[in-house]
Amino acid sequence: MRLSQLSINSVRNLTEVNLACGPGCNIIFGENAAGKTAILEAIHILSRTSSFRTHRITEVIQHNQETLSISAEVCINNRDIRILTGLEKGRSQTRIRYNGERITRRSEQARNLPLLTVTPDSHRLLFGSPKDRRHWLDWSLFHVEPGYIQAWQDYHQALRQRNILLRKAAPPEELTPWENAMATAAEPLLASRRAYLQQLQQALDPFLAADFNQLAIDYTGPELSAERYQDKLQQHRKTDSLLGHTQYGPHRDDVVFYLEESKNAAAILSRGQAKKLIIALTLAQAVKYQEHREQPPILLLDDLTAELDDQSRAVIHGQIQGQAMQVFITTTHPETLAHAPGQTAMAMFHVERGQVTKVVE
Numbered sequence: 001m002r003l004s005q006l007s008i009n010s011v012r013n014l015t016e017v018n019l020a021c022g023p024g025c026n027i028i029f030g031e032n033a034a035g036k037t038a039i040l041e042a043i044h045i046l047s048r049t050s051s052f053r054t055h056r057i058t059e060v061i062q063h064n065q066e067t068l069s070i071s072a073e074v075c076i077n078n079r080d081i082r083i084l085t086g087l088e089k090g091r092s093q094t095r096i097r098y099n100g101e102r103i104t105r106r107s108e109q110a111r112n113l114p115l116l117t118v119t120p121d122s123h124r125l126l127f128g129s130p131k132d133r134r135h136w137l138d139w140s141l142f143h144v145e146p147g148y149i150q151a152w153q154d155y156h157q158a159l160r161q162r163n164i165l166l167r168k169a170a171p172p173e174e175l176t177p178w179e180n181a182m183a184t185a186a187e188p189l190l191a192s193r194r195a196y197l198q199q200l201q202q203a204l205d206p207f208l209a210a211d212f213n214q215l216a217i218d219y220t221g222p223e224l225s226a227e228r229y230q231d232k233l234q235q236h237r238k239t240d241s242l243l244g245h246t247q248y249g250p251h252r253d254d255v256v257f258y259l260e261e262s263k264n265a266a267a268i269l270s271r272g273q274a275k276k277l278i279i280a281l282t283l284a285q286a287v288k289y290q291e292h293r294e295q296p297p298i299l300l301l302d303d304l305t306a307e308l309d310d311q312s313r314a315v316i317h318g319q320i321q322g323q324a325m326q327v328f329i330t331t332t333h334p335e336t337l338a339h340a341p342g343q344t345a346m347a348m349f350h351v352e353r354g355q356v357t358k359v360v361e
Contacts, residue, residue, distance in 0.1 A: 001114060001295045002326035003043070004082065005073040010062040011045070012038040013354035020358065022347030023075075025320065025327050029334035030351035036330040039351070040117075040300045043328065046070040046087050047113040047298075049094050049106050052121065058091055066090055074113065077295050085113060107142070107149060114143055114297040116285055120306070122278050126266045130254035137255055140285055141196055144292040148192050155185035159246055162233075167244045175237060183230035186250050194219050196288070197255065203287040207280035207319055209312070211273050214260040221253030272307040279316055286323055296325030305331045313337070 008017040013035045028036045037053070041060065044052050045068075051060050061068045071086035085098045087109075096103040103109045124132040141148040158181035165174050197217050208215060224232065232248055233240075240246050257265040257277070265277065282299070290296045299320070305313055313336050320327055331337060334348060350357045 001077070001298060002075050003072045003298065004075050006039075006043070007069075007071045008039065008042040009070070010065040010068040011042045011060060011070065012062060014038050014042070014356075015062065015354060017354075017356050019349065019356065020347075021326070021328075023326060024324075025329065025337075025346035027334055027337055027346060027348045028328060028330045028351060028356075029332065029348065032332065034351040035354045035356070036351045037119075037302050038354075039349075039356070040119075040302050040328055040330060042068075042070045043072075043298070043300060044115060044117060045089065046072060046085065046109075047115045048110050049087065049089065049096065052117055052119055057089060061089075061091070072113075085109075111143070114289065114293070115300060116282050116289075116297050117300045117302075118275075118279055118282050118304075119300075119302040122282075123271065123274055125278055125281070126257065126269065126274050130252070133255040134251070134253065137193055137196070140200075140288075141192055143289055143297070144196070145192055148189070151185045151189045151192070155182055155189055155250060158182040158185065159249070159251055163245050166237075166241045166246070169241055172234075172237065175233075179230050179233040182233065182246075182249065183226040186224075186229050187226040189250050190221060190223070190253075193221075193250070193253075194223070199288055200281070200284050203284040204280060207283045209276055209280070209315065211269075212259065212265075212277055212280070215265070215277075216258045216262075218256045218258060219253065220256060221250060272309070272312065275307050276312055276316065280319075283319055283323060286325060290325075296323065299323075299325055299327040301327065301329045303331065304329045305333045305336050310336065 002023055003021045006019040006021055008014045017039070028039055030036050041051050041053055044050070045060070051057070054060065067088055067090040069086065069088045071084065074083045074085055076083065083099045086096070088095045096109050098109060098112050103112070125136050138152060158178045162175060162178040162182065165178065197219055201217050204215070229249070233246070236248055259265050259268065265274070269277065279301070286297055286299060304316070308316070317337055329337065348359045350359050
């Protein structure tokens, strides 16, 4: 999977940009606030209909414009199969087309154009809340396991209904069917999460630096059958009712990354080390995605060179080059990537005040 052509209109300071994208590494460089990240943001919006920088689309649409539009020509499996996809997004409505067909579900477009993204906010995977890590894990599984999203939706729909009834102090007979639905959906959901993390652990080893020897990924939720989970929900009805929400279940679980001697990575890693670990995890995700879907995702790396020393940059860039997938990298220091050992063909784009110029390929 790769983008061969990308058109961006009215996204932040990018009024009208047309890129002929390289099949491998695309380096986007320029000064701060030039518009580099807006290019990655546009690709993200085209795939997921949302920005990774803000929840307010009005902040993304260019001043004095009502809508933004993004379109791309997509090549499938490196074959000469070209599909057009496009998105028009206003303040209250989003229109998406893929291969001539109208797309109405956000999840469908995300499957059509799979992305992995590393941004400065990706540090939340280690330093953020359990909700951040659950979100990361759920999106990972959404891409590789087709049935996962249904189990997730079923669980959360039942969870919402149970919480409503708890706040109303509903009688037990009204809670029972929703607890049964939660337990039924939770069992495959939990099994998928645990299995994926075990697979990811194995795929991660080739990307780990010396900083992370003996890294272990731990899923904190207990292993429960549907029957035992339903029993647990019934046992907690009284306290859950007092609190007005469900305290126990997959929606409360966490993922913890441990280093040697069972030290929580978040407690001991520097920002630079954390960034290396997050990139390693992302590359392992790409490996698992390709194993399941038989094509690589597209990788977005915002401000790759920040917080990394020269040696780390070279190692990571070499690992990225070895994955045979399309990558878009933003940086203020292109020379550290352009002259990296083992550098293969790439495309470079200079961004200045929202204007993009292709300088080398």
